[in-house]
Amino acid sequence: xxxxxxxxxxxxxxxxxxxxxxxxxxxxxxxxxxxxxxxxxxxxxxxxxxxxxxxxxxxxxxxxxxxxxxxxxxxxxxxxxxxxxxxxxxxxxxxxxxxxxxxxxxxxxxxxxxxxxxxxxxxxxxxxxxxxxxxxxxxxxxxxxxxxxxxxxxxxxxxxxxxxxxxxxxxxxxxxxxxxxxxxxxxxxxxxxxxxxxxxxxxxxxxxxxxxxxxxxxxxxxxxxxxxxxxxxxxxxxxxxxxxxxxxxxxxxxxxxxxxxxxxxxxxxxxxxxxxxxxxxxxxxxxxxxxxxxxxxxxxxxxxxxxxxxxxxxxxxxxxxxxxxxxxxxxxxxxxxxxxxxxxxxxxxxxxxxxxxxxxxxxxxxxxxxxxxxxxxxxxxxxxxxxxxxxxxx
Ligand code: NAI
Numbered sequence: 070x071x072x073x074x075x076x077x078x079x080x081x082x083x084x085x086x087x088x089x090x091x092x093x094x095x096x097x098x099x100x101x102x103x104x105x106x107x108x109x110x111x112x113x114x115x116x117x118x119x120x121x122x123x124x125x126x127x128x129x130x131x132x133x134x135x136x137x138x139x140x141x142x143x144x145x146x147x148x149x150x151x152x153x154x155x156x157x158x159x160x161x162x163x164x165x166x167x168x169x170x171x172x173x174x175x176x177x178x179x180x181x182x183x184x185x186x187x188x189x190x191x192x193x194x195x196x197x198x199x200x201x202x203x204x205x206x207x208x209x210x211x212x213x214x215x216x217x218x219x220x221x222x223x224x225x226x227x228x229x230x231x232x233x234x235x236x237x238x239x240x241x242x243x244x245x246x247x248x249x250x251x252x253x254x255x256x257x258x259x260x261x262x263x264x265x266x267x268x269x270x271x272x273x274x275x276x277x278x279x280x281x282x283x284x285x286x287x288x289x290x291x292x293x294x295x296x297x298x299x300x301x302x303x304x305x306x307x308x309x310x311x312x313x314x315x316x317x318x319x320x321x322x323x324x325x326x327x328x329x330x331x332x333x334x335x336x337x338x339x340x341x342x343x344x345x346x347x348x349x350x351x352x353x354x355x356x357x358x359x360x361x362x363x364x365x366x367x368x369x370x371x372x373x374x375x376x377x378x379x380x381x382x383x384x385x386x387x388x389x390x391x392x393x394x395x396x397x398x399x400x401x402x403x404x405x406x407x408x409x410x411x412x413x414x415x416x417x418x419x420x421x422x423x424x425x426x427x428x429x430x431x432x433x434x435x436x437x438x439x440x441x442x443x444x445x446x447x448x449x450x451x452x453x454x455x456x457x458x459x460x461x462x463x
Pocket of ligand 1: 196197221272275276298299333337360384385413415
């Protein structure tokens with residue numbers, strides 16, 4: 070393997086030969102180095118981040134690693150300025166060695182930028198979901214991509230269950246009515262149901278999807294279904310009573326509620342489009358906390374408007390921050406409800422921030438000291454994809 074080869078080269082000090090000298094900095098870190106340039110793209114937390122230091126994922130609190138990096142002599146640039154060629158992100162990416170981003174305020178590392186990032190060796194996603202990085206471009210340049218796998222999967226699974234409930238029970242318009250000073254029970258109850266007896270299905274039954282299924286068990290749903298090219302282990306499927314459906318149209322046609330819990334990649338971009346929505350049960354609910362671009366923006370808005378969907382809820386958008394006029398902010402079903410959209414925060418509870426800040430630090434530490442990374446965190450390792458979750462590859 071590449072690792073065995075590189076170890077044997079190291080043992081024989083072969084890296085000192087002229088032919089391999091150019092490879093030394095990228096592949097071999099035998100002793101900790103200082104003076105690395107670490108670039109982080111985070112969101113501005115403003116007043117909240119000053120008042121609440123546990124908002125670690127902000128430019129103010131800098132993942133809590135500023136001092137630690139400084140002590141080791143590394144340069145640490147933190148910015149929220151990420152769009153366009155004059156942004157600090159694009160300015161500093163040209164010579165940064167380490168890039169830290171979060172999915173919440175994604176620094177989009179396009180293939181163009183990968184080309185310009187001549188010194189980049191490792192991208193760390195503080196959180197889960199690295200689709201904002203052109204993964205194939207990173208593979209071709211030998212740039213590693215790691216996530217803090219598992220750091221916020223419970224946070225998201227809880228949000229999914231909440232979102233399913235708020236749609237099925239027609240919660241949002243009910244609360245808005247109360248704030249308006251009105252009281253008309255029938256206007257709410259006409260589209261309020263119980264979860265008990267419904268069929269719920271998840272697209273993607275990985276860490277989050279499975280946790281959603283686990284959390285739904287006590288609701289006595291009619292059935293729990295999943296669609297995933299990776300089947301659950303028998304014992305896991307049995308533990309939650311989940312049935313796998315292998316055809317996507319067949320799957321959605323059986324569900325009262327569909328929840329999306331798969332990564333965004335070539336095989337999931339636009340997966341829930343106008344054609345697929347036709348196969349949903351009339352009046353189904355759709356919850357997507359995975360990635361906005363998995364669902365076609367306009368097709369979803371049209372399906373909600375026509376009543377083909379009774380509700381759509383989630384926290385992820387095709388572009389983030391979402392523009393003020395994004396149709397998902399205000400789209401409604403025919404009786405004026407069914408919208409449970411929020412900004413991207415399901416995976417960034419304070420509990421989750423502690424975990425992903427810690428995990429990002431651990432990945433950095435491993436990188437600085439040349440230690441092995443935790444295998445589940447590796448999306449792209451030194452020789453390519455090490456996960457099966459970002460699409461089926463040969
Ligand atoms: P995971 O890797 O544990 O599970 C993903 C599952 O999706 C795998 O079982 C994989 O086989 C399946 N999958 C991939 N492509 C598929 C396809 N075409 N059709 C059906 N299934 C497919 O990942 P995890 O931890 O469950 O996270 C899933 C995604 O959730 C992340 O990639 C991220 O995009 C999103 N996420 C959102 C957060 C938020 O704050 N809203 C926070 C954390 C994750």
